[in-house]
Amino acid sequence: MKHLTKNTLTYAVSIAAAMTAASAMSATQITVATVNNGHMIEMQKLTPEFEKANPDIKVKWVTLEEGVLRQNVTQDIANKSGLYDVMTIGMYEAPIWGERGWLQAVDTSGSYDEKDILPSIRDGLSYKGTMYAAPFYGESSMVMYRKDLVKAAGMEINDRDSWEHIRDVAAAVNNPEKGIYGICLRGKAGWGDNMAFMTAMANSFGARWFDESWKPQLETAEWKNAVNFYVDLLNKYGPPGASSNSFNENLALFNEGKCGMWIDATIAASFVTDPKQSKVADQVGFAQSPYSVTEKGANWLWAWALGIPVATKNAEAAQKFVRWATSKEYIQLVGQNNGWAAVPTGTRASTYANPEFQEAAVFADAELKAINSANPNDSTLKPSPYVGVQFAAIPEFQAIGTTTGQMISGALSGSMTIDQALKSANTSADRQMRQAGYY
């Protein structure tokens, strides 16, 4: 037993010693935090090309679930931990963190060709004209529909229809007995889930999150009209359990051939037209997001971008990597390696001007039009004090948006009335804005 105890202790001490040995990191090793999206995974695969061109830099990848990524990078950047040298962030974080001085400005000098970046995307990632994160891929929202079903129902979808027309098409296509639902929309609660869609829809009904003095406007007639229309549309012609569906759930439904229409991120276009993933790949048509009283803010704008925290110890290497991953040359590299339908879109005008891309991506025109028509600095009919189309780029918005999303999801599932939902959401938003000192 004495022998056993001695051995155990020796083992424990050896393990502890091994664990305390600091991980040797070379001065030019950079850690990149990212999210598990197809384009990001492709970037990981192509990283050896970057390392070949820059033999003094080694790239380490940390792939995280979106929620965890947000939490981790926020902790890292707010505490100046320096755990990550490059972080994948969205259009929501970039201007807020840029304003706080947490991010380094992107080095756009030399051959980077900043002017080639789509203006709306560049504006959304900038604060006071300085770009704080470089766009890796961008997206807006659009209508994806089944051409065969719409035609069979004797209807048609135009380039940009009104919500009323979309409702009529949904009614005509809806056939639950055959497992086909007129329209699939996000219903799952979350500022980046149902509220991304709902905000863009509400914008087109003339609504806004806040008035010029930052007072929440959720109880206005515009919001009520929009939410009433949404709940009615989804309850009548949507799939069962719509209040728990977000992007992936609707993607699965659409690819299974169960949705007549789906309004969501333009990035979905490459998935629904991929025969490996979709049973209806050759039957998909695209159109611009519907409008009601205005086209302003009717389709959202988002970009996944690469930002460099000020706390990084490898700023130069990080800048080199960001410039490479968001360059025209990188897009060329993906096109040559994986085909032009697989390139990260929504960032550069040169991508859309490329004939090979135009030929490979049937959704290219609709996507570019949607992105170009979104303006994060002017997305509401009535004037509003915030930047962002489907969100307000203020730190308080995540909490406000998620609470409102929960209320609207509750209204959709029937656990409360729409008036109750909007009243509760407005009260909660009002409390948070007061506490934050906006008024």
Next chain:
Amino acid sequence: MTLNQQRKLKTILTGLFAWTVALVLFFPIFWMFITSFKTELQAISVPPSLFFEPTLENFRIVQERSDYIHHAWNSVVTSFGSTIIALIIAIPAAYSMAFFPGKRTKDILLWMLSTKMLPAVGVLVPIYILCRDYGLLDSKTALVIIFTLMNLPIIVWMLFSYFKDLPKEILEAARMDGATPWDEVVKVVLPLSVGAISSTALLSIVLCWNEAFWSLNLTASDAAPLTAMIASYSSPEGLFWAKLSAASTLACAPIVVFGWFCQKQLVQGLTFGAVK
């Protein structure tokens, strides 16, 4: 119905109930396992398909994208390392509380257990800042310390429960023979408690292996265990269920095999004190 028939019926019903519970508990694991052999399209098909042509494509992708051995090694080091350290602390603590209880022993035990009631997220920021200041972010050392502290109350409680049922006369006899407290623990208590210690260690290892909250928050790449690898397969935009299932199957496999070989000790240990 005769008494014999009643007994038979009771046995059948008990067996049926036990099998039902076992199947319900096992079903998610079974579903994860078969989903890992499906294509992404098959994984989301409605109604779900039970019969399909299996593919190893997901496992190939996981192997290609993730450094499985690196993550598995991190899991092994943090699970076993923290369990060994926790046992080194818990055995003397449980021994002293079981054989030399003071006025406040029960209060101390309750307090230790009460620390498990605090939601982990409540102490996330202070612990994160401590790790940052001591250079422990993304290190296995941080995880070993956290896992040790996390499981220490349970380990102390389990060992205390067992030790207090050991006959005190044996220890008294050892003392009569001139045994020191160290001899008592090493030569008397430990040999009598191998089953209990093994099962406690196993439980601790399983808890550490499955821990995700701290692993995801305190590690990035160097110290990321298998739970962090699984999380990396969840995608906000794109189908991922089949690949996620493959990653989960690979992450579960070592601990399931380990548990399978040690099930005798586990059952023995978990039922100690149940029948006197």
